[in-house]
Structures are given as structure tokens and as C-alpha cells.
Amino acid sequence: MEEVRIGIYICHCGKNIAGVINPKRIVEHLSRLPNVVVAKEYLYMCSSPGQSLIEEDIKEYNLNRIIVAACSPRMHEPTFQSALIRAGLNPYLLEMVNIREHATWVHERDPAETEQKVIGLIRAAVHRAINLYPLEVERLPVVKSVLVVGGGIAGIRASLDLAKAGYKVYLVEKNQSIGGKMAQLDKTFPTLDCSQCILTPMMVDVSNNPNIILQTYSVVEEINGRPGEFEVKVRQKARYVDWDACTGCGTCVEKCPARVPSEFDEGLGTRKAIYFDFPQAIPRRPVIDPDHCLYLIKGVCRVCEKFCPTGAIKFEDEDQFLTLKVGAIVVATGYQLYDMRKMYEYGYGKYRNVITGMQLERLSSANGPTSGRITTIEIERGKIKPGKEPETVAIILCAGSRDENHIKYCCRIGCMAGLKHAYYIAHALPNSKIIICYTDIRAFGKGFEEFYQRIRSLPNVFMVRGRPMEIFENKDGSLILDVFDSNTNRRLTINADLVVLETALVPPQGFEEFRKILKISCDPGGFGLELHPKLKPVETTVDGIYLAGFIQGPKDIPDTVAHAGAAAAAASAFLAKGYIESIPYLAHVDEDICSGCGVCVSVCPYDAITIEVTDGRRLAKVNSVKCKGCGACAAACPSGAMQQHYFTDKQILSEVSALAEGVVA
Amino acid sequence: MTTEVFTTRIVEELKNIIGVHKPEFCYQCAKCTSGCTANKVFSEYRPHEFVALANMGYVEEILKSGVIWACTECWKCGQYCPQEVAPVEVIIALKNLSIIKGYAPPKALVEMTKNVIEKGLIQDINQVMTKDFEFIDRDSLGLPPLEEPPQMDKHRNILSKFFGVVMK
Numbered sequence: 001m002e003e004v005r006i007g008i009y010i011c012h013c014g015k016n017i018a019g020v021i022n023p024k025r026i027v028e029h030l031s032r033l034p035n036v037v038v039a040k041e042y043l044y045m046c047s048s049p050g051q052s053l054i055e056e057d058i059k060e061y062n063l064n065r066i067i068v069a070a071c072s073p074r075m076h077e078p079t080f081q082s083a084l085i086r087a088g089l090n091p092y093l094l095e096m097v098n099i100r101e102h103a104t105w106v107h108e109r110d111p112a113e114t115e116q117k118v119i120g121l122i123r124a125a126v127h128r129a130i131n132l133y134p135l136e137v138e139r140l141p142v143v144k145s146v147l148v149v150g151g152g153i154a155g156i157r158a159s160l161d162l163a164k165a166g167y168k169v170y171l172v173e174k175n176q177s178i179g180g181k182m183a184q185l186d187k188t189f190p191t192l193d194c195s196q197c198i199l200t201p202m203m204v205d206v207s208n209n210p211n212i213i214l215q216t217y218s219v220v221e222e223i224n225g226r227p228g229e230f231e232v233k234v235r236q237k238a239r240y241v242d243w244d245a246c247t248g249c250g251t252c253v254e255k256c257p258a259r260v261p262s263e264f265d266e267g268l269g270t271r272k273a274i275y276f277d278f279p280q281a282i283p284r285r286p287v288i289d290p291d292h293c294l295y296l297i298k299g300v301c302r303v304c305e306k307f308c309p310t311g312a313i314k315f316e317d318e319d320q321f322l323t324l325k326v327g328a329i330v331v332a333t334g335y336q337l338y339d340m341r342k343m344y345e346y347g348y349g350k351y352r353n354v355i356t357g358m359q360l361e362r363l364s365s366a367n368g369p370t371s372g373r374i375t376t377i378e379i380e381r382g383k384i385k386p387g388k389e390p391e392t393v394a395i396i397l398c399a400g401s402r403d404e405n406h407i408k409y410c411c412r413i414g415c416m417a418g419l420k421h422a423y424y425i426a427h428a429l430p431n432s433k434i435i436i437c438y439t440d441i442r443a444f445g446k447g448f449e450e451f452y453q454r455i456r457s458l459p460n461v462f463m464v465r466g467r468p469m470e471i472f473e474n475k476d477g478s479l480i481l482d483v484f485d486s487n488t489n490r491r492l493t494i495n496a497d498l499v500v501l502e503t504a505l506v507p508p509q510g511f512e513e514f515r516k517i518l519k520i521s522c523d524p525g526g527f528g529l530e531l532h533p534k535l536k537p538v539e540t541t542v543d544g545i546y547l548a549g550f551i552q553g554p555k556d557i558p559d560t561v562a563h564a565g566a567a568a569a570a571a572s573a574f575l576a577k578g579y580i581e582s583i584p585y586l587a588h589v590d591e592d593i594c595s596g597c598g599v600c601v602s603v604c605p606y607d608a609i610t611i612e613v614t615d616g617r618r619l620a621k622v623n624s625v626k627c628k629g630c631g632a633c634a635a636a637c638p639s640g641a642m643q644q645h646y647f648t649d650k651q652i653l654s655e656v657s658a659l660a661e662g663v664v665a
Numbered sequence: 666m667t668t669e670v671f672t673t674r675i676v677e678e679l680k681n682i683i684g685v686h687k688p689e690f691c692y693q694c695a696k697c698t699s700g701c702t703a704n705k706v707f708s709e710y711r712p713h714e715f716v717a718l719a720n721m722g723y724v725e726e727i728l729k730s731g732v733i734w735a736c737t738e739c740w741k742c743g744q745y746c747p748q749e750v751a752p753v754e755v756i757i758a759l760k761n762l763s764i765i766k767g768y769a770p771p772k773a774l775v776e777m778t779k780n781v782i783e784k785g786l787i788q789d790i791n792q793v794m795t796k797d798f799e800f801i802d803r804d805s806l807g808l809p810p811l812e813e814p815p816q817m818d819k820h821r822n823i824l825s826k827f828f829g830v831v832m833k
Contacts, residue, residue, distance in 0.1 A: 469700020
């Protein structure tokens with residue numbers, strides 16, 4: 001075995017480290033440690049001259065272990081590893097000691113003790129370094145295709161970008177059509193351009209792009225494999241229509257006798273049991289809702305089948321399962337509205353004229369249930385009908401948001417949406433009065449403040465700074481609410497024909513389960529957690545899985561589109577070079593010691609270990625593709641047969657006993 | 666306004682009485698005042714304003730005004746406050762602080778307390794006047810005489826102690 005020759009480099013990190021301890025004094029101490037050939041200090045080790053210093057020393061002193069005592073390895077381990085590579089040394093012969101976050105930053109009031117701690121940590125690192133050995137990084141191939149989950153504006157944008165870059169894209173959407181929430185909107189703030197007019201051309205682009213395979217009315221059930229080579233199981237829900245035979249003529253929809261509240265119209269309008277999500281749906285192929293189809297629930301009807309000119313109705317259709325091989329995954333599952341029935345003081349779901357902002361979007365949309373007429377809501381024999389034109393409308397911002405009892409965070413779009421809704425009403429009904437009950441108007445985006453100014457200067461829009469506590473219903477269905485306006489210090493009693501709640505927005509239904517399939521983390525609001533709040537906004541804790549749009553946290557349309565573009569670029573960069581480098585510090589089994597007890601199998605979160613019988617002996621086997629190097633198995637193994645490269649028992653224990661010696665001495 | 670108001674000791678005293686609720690979380694949405702029972706009849710009573718004043722250190726000012734005693738303790742603001750400030754808790758703490766600091770509660774409240782100690786009720790309602798200025802008593806309506814509420818001795822004892830403090 002070759003002689004271990006260690007070089008130690010202490011970074012001043014400007015004053016971050018050297019402002020508390022004296023690196024020169026520490027260097028003197030270190031040269032007495034075993035196998036240490038050279039010890040040096042420098043102002044900024046991470047700088048170009050700092051790195052050169054290490055490279056030159058490796059050659060001059062024939063060093064084969066390098067210890068850098070500086071900041072966190074999360075910060076600069078890759079920097080120093082590349083210096084080792086340039087000097088011809090295996091990068092896993094580097095050991096970093098974090099003397100900034102672990103010492104000088106936290107104990108700056110006691111320099112003498114801090115110095116002792118730094119020396120102790122470096123001595124431990126020396127003992128660990130002696131036991132380090134070179135590790136090889138494997139190159140693993142990647143599949144040049146991407147799965148995009150969710151066909152809203154984020155998924156659409158990400159798919160188009162990835163397809164443009166030459167990747168094959170599978171766009172999986174749970175509804176019949178792509179388009180998402182943006183398709184439900186009438187106009188977009190702050191420019192007030194028509195939402196459908198800017199969205200539908202992109203939807204058409206998706207359907208025409210030869211690189212995009214559109215898989216709607218489908219959900220992701222399972223994800224296996226590894227980054228760069230995921231195996232995705234997709235369930236295509238039974239459509240009861242043969243989409244290859246169907247021409248999308250819509251005769252079936254016209255003839256179907258069963259009417260169901262429309263999800264797209266937020267329950268304000270109806271659709272048929274065989275339906276398109278909305279008239280501009282893409283793909284233009286209908287599905288049958290098995291819970292409401294008269295034939296499927298009662299065994300009578302079959303009208304659609306009778307009228308279909310191409311014989312595309314297929315009542316015996318079943319769920320189908322597909323397996324997709326993709327290199328990366330973009331998660332663009334969007335959001336849903338918070339269930340406002342939980343905020344019972346506003347009576348949503350109980351008072352018919354208390355509606356959500358999204359319901360107002362549907363009332364205001366030309367393709368909505370009232371063909372764009374904003375009306376109150378009447379209920380006749382259990383069915384929702386448009387009522388009269390409202391004279392007074394109250395718009396309540398932060399309904400459920402910024403609320404410790406409901407949703408803690410700001411929805412980030414309610415202020416502008418509320419102002420936009422005021423515009424819809426003021427524009428359509430110039431004689432109406434619109435009262436916006438706000439707490440703070442957050443007009444942070446481009447053009448937002450100008451939009452706020454435009455809306456508040458409308459003659460029939462009144463801004464009230466206060467939040468109503470309760471809403472009461474009059475006999476005629478109109479509403480009465482008291483609100484204290486802290487601008488005028490007056491309590492106002494509003495008789496409103498319609499109340500619009502700018503609701504809190506939350507992760508979509510089922511995301512919690514889907515997140516577990518993806519094995520990514522979430523934030524306290526339940527949204528997907530990005531790898532770094534500022535510097536890695538689309539990456540997740542799993543390589544090759546990226547977040548796009550609202551699912552990372554509340555966003556308006558421009559931010560969603562920008563974020564989706566970033567996710568597509570990140571996925572593209574991940575796959576571009578055609579291979580990924582494996583993590584070298586994986587678990588491995590010493591087959592001579594392993595008794596096949598299987599404890600490792602039960603603790604492995606990645607299903608990477610199996611027990612196999614070889615020559616009549618039970619042995620644990622690690623799948624190096626699935627293993628993420630978490631170390632759970634190595635810690636759990638009762639015999640020490642399971643070891644993790646770079647964190648072997650020998651390496652860790654030598655480090656610990658060196659530390660303990662320091663304490664005893 | 667001077668900067669001294671921000672750092673008065675009385676705010677700390679108040680917060681100690683308030684306990685777990687956090688008046689400093691208040692973002693002045695005024696939901697409390699919008700639905701306040703007392704504000705409906707007494708417009709000077711504005712819970713969100715007391716929270717803001719207390720946060721700024723104007724505690725003595727609130728105590729001197731005596732407005733806090735208008736609170737009916739219906740607890741609606743405690744229930745619906747979006748920031749768990751629960752203005753009612755702040756108001757109750759202010760009432761307690763008011764007594765500790767020796768401010769006398771309003772006369773009407775003292776009268777009511779006296780009535781409760783004597784009769785177990787805030788008002789002696791054995792006789793009422795009609796719109797035609799006729800006096801009617803319970804007897805003439807065939808109603809039984811009023812009884813004392815249960816456990817009145819215990820309540821009387823507690824109230825007398827409190828009364829001793831406030832009248833001191």
C-alpha cells in the first residue's frame with residue numbers, strides 16, 4: 001500500500017474565518033499530525049490562485065489526500081474536487097472540514113475555544129482521510145424523452161419548449177382536454193387580453209407538434225427506474241369512445257339526453273354525459289362520464305351510439321395501462337380552489353349568490369353558461385338559472401388566504417383577479433356599484449400598479465379597506481354584509497346582489513399521493529419543494545424531476561410561463577449530453593459477512609435492495625441504479641456487512657475516535 | 666408622536682397578561698370591527714384600533730378612555746380573526762390591566778355589579794313600564810317571583826372580592 005501523504009489547506013474566507021481564529025497558529029499545530037506532509041493557509045482557497053496552490057502542491061509534494069478546511073461542502077466541494085482532478089488525483093480523496101458554519105460563525109464570541117474546536121475537527125478529518133480510497137463515477141445512459149404531467153399553461157409551455165429542443169414529450173393530462181385553469185378565464189390581468197385567444201393557439205401547437213404525444217384523460221400511477229431512465233405507468237381512464245374512429249363531429253354530445261353540472265363552468269352550467277370539457281377542447285374527442293351515462297348506470301339509452309356516424313362509441317371500453325420510458329419528468333399539475341364551504345362565515349355553498357372568482361370568470365366568459373352575461377344566481381326546482389343583473393356587487397379579497405384558520409400563505413393572484421373582476425362588472429354593467437373589500441392591495445408585478453390605478457379610478461368601483469366578518473342572506477337571495485372601512489373609520493352596511501370571493505388557492509386534489517410517487521418533498525402549504533428557494537427554483541430533491549408553474553407555489557400566468565420555460569430548460573440540460581454520472585458513494589455488501597437477515601431491505605426507501613439466494617445462502621443485493629446513497633441500510637445492518645462507499649464504518653469510526661481522543665485529552 | 670411610545674414597559678405587561686395570543690400579528694383587516702356586536706351600537710369601540718394602538722405602545726391612552734368596557738365578550742372576533750390575534754383576548758387583558766393600574770371601571774358597570782351582588786341580576790326587573798306609561802309587575806301578569814340564580818353565594822363571594830378591588 002502506498003504511503004498516505006496529506007496536504008491541509010485552511011481558508012480565511014476573508015474575515016469569516018480569519019476574523020475569529022488565527023489560521024497561521026493552527027497550521028503550526030497541524031504539521032505534527034500523522035501523515036501530514038504540508039499545511040497551508042490562504043485568504044480565499046476557492047479563488048483561482050487558491051486552487052492553483054493545491055494543484056501545485058499535489059505535484060510538488062506528491063500528495064494523495066487533500067483536506068480543505070473552509071466553508072460547507074455543499075458550497076465548494078465540487079470546486080475543490082475539480083482542482084484534484086486537474087492535478088491528476090481522484091476527486092474522492094478530498095475531505096472538507098466545515099470550519100465556517102460549524103465553528104467561526106457560531107462561536108465567534110470565544111476565539112480560543114473555537115480554535116480548539118477547529119483543530120479537533122481537522123485532526124478527525126486527518127484520520128478519516130487516511131482511510132479514504134479512490135471511487136469511480138459511472139456514466140449511465142439517458143432516454144431522450146420527457147414526461148410532462150399536467151396540461152395547463154405550464155405543461156403546455158414546457159412541452160412546446162422541450163419539443164422544440166428535439167425531445168420526445170409525453171403530455172399527460174387528467175381531464176378530457178388540455179388547457180387547464182387558464183381556459184376557464186375570461187380575460188387575464190393586467191392587460192385584459194382574452195385568455196382563450198392567447199391560449200388556444202398554443203393548445204393547437206401542442207396537438208400539431210410531431211414530437212408531443214398527447215395523453216389526456218389519463219393519470220400517472222407509478223414511477224420506477226432512475227433519473228435519466230424513468231419507467232412510468234400511466235392509466236388511461238376508460239373513455240367509452242374510440243378516439244381513432246371518432247372525428248369529433250359532436251353529434252353524440254348534441255343528442256345525449258343526460259345533463260350534468262359542468263366542472264368547466266364551476267357548476268353554474270351543465271354538460272352532457274358524453275362531453276368535451278369545453279367547445280375549444282383539444283383533443284376534440286369526447287369521453288363518456290360513466291357515473292352519469294344512462295346506459296352505463298341504468299342499461300337504457302344508447303342514443304349516442306345510434307347517432308354516431310363512424311361507430312366510435314365503445315361501451316365495453318376499460319381502463320388501459322401504458323408504460324412510458326422517459327429521461328426526465330416535468331411536474332405541472334397546477335392548483336385548485338380552496339373549498340370555501342370550510343369558511344362558513346361567508347356562507348359559500350349555502351347562499352346561492354356568494355360565488356367564487358372562478359365562477360365569475362365563467363359568468364363573464366362568452367362560452368360560459370350565461371354567454372357572458374353577469375347575473376345573479378337563481379335556483380328553480382333544484383336547478384341553477386341565471387337571475388337578474390346585479391346592482392351592487394361586493395368583492396372580498398383574501399377569502400381564506402392569509403388566514404391562520406384556513407390557508408396561511410398569500411394566493412398571490414387574488415388582488416389583481418379581484419380588480420379584474422371589478423372591471424368585468426363595471427364594464428358590462430355601467431350602472432352597477434362594485435365594492436372591493438381589501439386588506440392590502442399587493443400590486444407587485446409588471447403593470448400591476450398601473451392596473452390598480454385604472455380600476456380604482458372607475459366611477460362605479462369603491463375600494464373599502466376592511467374585511468367583512470359575516471354575510472347574511474335576505475329572503476330574495478340578496479346578501480347583507482357589514483364591513484368596517486378603516487380608511488374612513490365608518491362601518492358600512494352593504495346590500496349586495498352578488499358577493500364574489502377571491503378564494504385561497506391550494507395544491508390540486510391527489511397531489512399529496514402523486515408527490516409520494518415522485519418521491520419529492522413538499523413545503524408547509526403542500527406544494528412541491530424546490531431544491532433551493534432562490535437559486536434552484538425548478539429542481540427538486542430528485543434529479544431529473546422538475547417543477548413547473550403553480551405547483552411550486554402560487555404564481556400568475558406570466559410567472560407560470562417563465563417558470564415552465566425554466567423547467568423545460570433544466571430538463572433539457574439534464575438530458576442534453578446523453579448520459580448522467582452515477583453517484584459513487586453507494587451501498588455495497590460484503591458477501592462474506594452478510595447473513596441475509598433483510599433488515600436493510602425494510603429500511604431502504606428506494607426499494608434498491610433485494611434478498612437473493614446464491615448457492616443456498618441468502619444474500620442482500622444492492623441495485624446500484626436505484627440506490628441513492630442515503631446510508632440507511634449501512635446504519636441498520638447488524639453485522640457491518642452493508643457498507644457505503646466514502647462513508648464506511650472504518651472511515652466514520654476513525655473520525656469519531658479522533659474526535660473523542662481530543663475530548664478525553 | 667415620539668419614538669418613546671414604541672418601547673413602553675406597559676406593552677410588555679399587557680403581553681404577559683395576553684399570554685399565547687399575538688397582537689403583533691395583526692395586519693389590520695378590521696374583520697373584528699366589521700362584525701363587532703359592540704361597534705354596532707357604539708361606533709367609538711373599534712377592536713382593530715385597540716390592537717394597533719397597543720402594538721404602538723399607546724396603552725395608557727386606551728385605558729384612560731375607558732372605551733374597552735363596551736366589549737360584550739361575544740367572542741366573535743376571537744373566532745373569526747384570521748391571524749389568531751383574537752382582539753377579545755387583548756381587550757380582556759386591557760380590562761385587567763386597567764384594574765391593576767387603578768383605573769375605575771365605568772359607573773354603569775359598577776352599578777350592575779352592585780345589583781348582581783344584591784339580587785343576582787344586573788337589573789331589578791320586577792316592574793316594567795309600557796308605552797302607555799303604565800307600570801306592570803310580574804304579579805299582575807301571573808308570573809312567579811324571580812328566584813336567585815343557582816350557586817349565588819359563591820358568585821356573590823367572588824364578585825364582592827372583585828368589587829373591593831375596583832372600588833378601592
